[in-house]
Amino acid sequence: MNWDTVAGNWKQYQGKVKAQWGKLTNDQLDVIAGKRVELAGKIQEAYGITKDEAEKQILSFEELTKDDRPK
Numbered sequence: 001m002n003w004d005t006v007a008g009n010w011k012q013y014q015g016k017v018k019a020q021w022g023k024l025t026n027d028q029l030d031v032i033a034g035k036r037v038e039l040a041g042k043i044q045e046a047y048g049i050t051k052d053e054a055e056k057q058i059l060s061f062e063e064l065t066k067d068d069r070p071k
Helices: 003-008 010-020 026-032 036-047 051-064
Strands: none
Touching: 003 010, 010 026, 010 051, 026 036, 036 051
């Protein structure tokens, strides 16, 4: 997944991110603004998991949403 594309279309991806990680607040989503590193950090904070686990979850999310990418 190209995270530059995600950042550029963040409003479209926010709902999918919120559905995947429901503990993330709208304020946190605004801070993330499509940045992968920020997303990983906020997932770690919200769920009390390791960086490696957050990365695994993001990779899984990328796989699930690969067909949803804007063309």
